[in-house]
Amino acid sequence: MLQLPRSMDSLYDFPFSDLEDSLRSEGIKAVHAQEIYRSLYKKGGKLAPGAQRWIAARKPPEMTIVKDLASSDGYTRKFLLRFADGKEIETVLMGYRGRYTACISSQVGCAMGCVFCATGKMGFTRHLTAGEMVAQIQFLNNHLATEGKEPLRNVVMMGMGEPLHNFKELMKGLAVISDPRGIGIAPSRISISTVGHIPGIQKLAEAGKGYELSVSLHGASNQERSALIPINKRWPIEDLLDACRAYSEKTERKVLIAWTLIEGANDSDDHATRLAELLKGRQVHVNLIPLNPTEGFDGQPPSEERVLEFQRIIKATAGIPVTVRQRRGIDVGAGCGQLAG
Numbered sequence: 385m386l387q388l389p390r391s392m393d394s395l396y397d398f399p400f401s402d403l404e405d406s407l408r409s410e411g412i413k414a415v416h417a418q419e420i421y422r423s424l425y426k427k428g429g430k431l432a433p434g435a436q437r438w439i440a441a442r443k444p445p446e447m448t449i450v451k452d453l454a455s456s457d458g459y460t461r462k463f464l465l466r467f468a469d470g471k472e473i474e475t476v477l478m479g480y481r482g483r484y485t486a487c488i489s490s491q492v493g494c495a496m497g498c499v500f501c502a503t504g505k506m507g508f509t510r511h512l513t514a515g516e517m518v519a520q521i522q523f524l525n526n527h528l529a530t531e532g533k534e535p536l537r538n539v540v541m542m543g544m545g546e547p548l549h550n551f552k553e554l555m556k557g558l559a560v561i562s563d564p565r566g567i568g569i570a571p572s573r574i575s576i577s578t579v580g581h582i583p584g585i586q587k588l589a590e591a592g593k594g595y596e597l598s599v600s601l602h603g604a605s606n607q608e609r610s611a612l613i614p615i616n617k618r619w620p621i622e623d624l625l626d627a628c629r630a631y632s633e634k635t636e637r638k639v640l641i642a643w644t645l646i647e648g649a650n651d652s653d654d655h656a657t658r659l660a661e662l663l664k665g666r667q668v669h670v671n672l673i674p675l676n677p678t679e680g681f682d683g684q685p686p687s688e689e690r691v692l693e694f695q696r697i698i699k700a701t702a703g704i705p706v707t708v709r710q711r712r713g714i715d716v717g718a719g720c721g722q723l724a725g
């Protein structure tokens with residue numbers, strides 16, 4: 385695996401307790417951690433000389449805007465961002481009447497190879513650092529501030545990459561993003577989307593932070609699922625649903641089950657019935673996502689009537705909540721599965 389391109393942690397790589405440790409190790413009082421967080425993430429307050437020294441010795445991750453694409457839907461904006469090593473990722477800002485959600489990338493490319501996903505086609509290049517994830521949030525919050533808008537309210541780890549494949553940096557980045565002394569986006573407003581990385585789900589349950597877990601299922605049998613999501617061969621459906629159950633028991637939260645609807649592949653009444661049987665009695669909420677077009681994959685989204693019928697069958701058979709995701713940013717390739725740099 386390729387190594388992270390870092391010689392020293394960036395300004396944004398420090399969860400609060402790590403920051404306190406770092407200050408102590410440099411002979412600066414840990415009490416200054418609070419004002420450093422305020423200065424970095426709330427843009428205000430005075431800094432003691434020790435705190436100024438600590439900040440001056442570090443930089444945020446270098447990131448330049450390569451493209452800024454606004455969707456004609458009026459709500460979605462996609463940014464192509466380049467890091468100092470030339471690697472590029474995409475970050476999406478989604479507006480929902482006065483509240484804003486960031487869709488953040490966790491890796492350059494992705495190793496999971498889902499057949500319907502543009503990022504999966506790129507292959508894996510490298511993990512992002514915690515600071516590079518935080519930098520995406522900082523960038524979007526600065527962007528919103530310059531437009532006189534409210535800061536981000538929600539974060540979805542649903543951009544490029546499988547976040548649980550980059551577990552350690554993900555946890556560090558989210559610790560910074562959710563800390564009320566800084567950016568302050570509560571864990572309940574942060575969603576981690578996985579394609580079924582079971583060891584990561586188990587570690588996330590142990591961490592007990594209360595982030596929302598969203599699991600992409602897309603197939604109700606191992607054969608069907610493996611055809612869309614190759615890593616299902618390693619982490620099959622039964623084990624995945626066991627891990628989801630353990631997660632909801634530990635966190636007392638429902639797990640979100642994402643199902644990308646592909647016409648003729650997984651959108652029939654039979655698929656809906658089998659999915660409902662699989663999920664009956666579980667603490668889950670199903671989110672249906674009509675397929676977004678990607679280059680190199682021929683699949684199409686089903687008609688609206690089919691989507692609604694699929695939804696109706698699951699609700700009637702399993703008695704669990706089922707919603708249909710709003711389609712946003714499709715014209716600028718900012719929808720689920722479309723991010724490819």
Ligand code: SF4
Nearest residue numbers: 494496498501504545
């Ligand atoms: S859907 Fe997610 S996990 Fe699958 S290839 Fe795309 S980015 Fe990776």
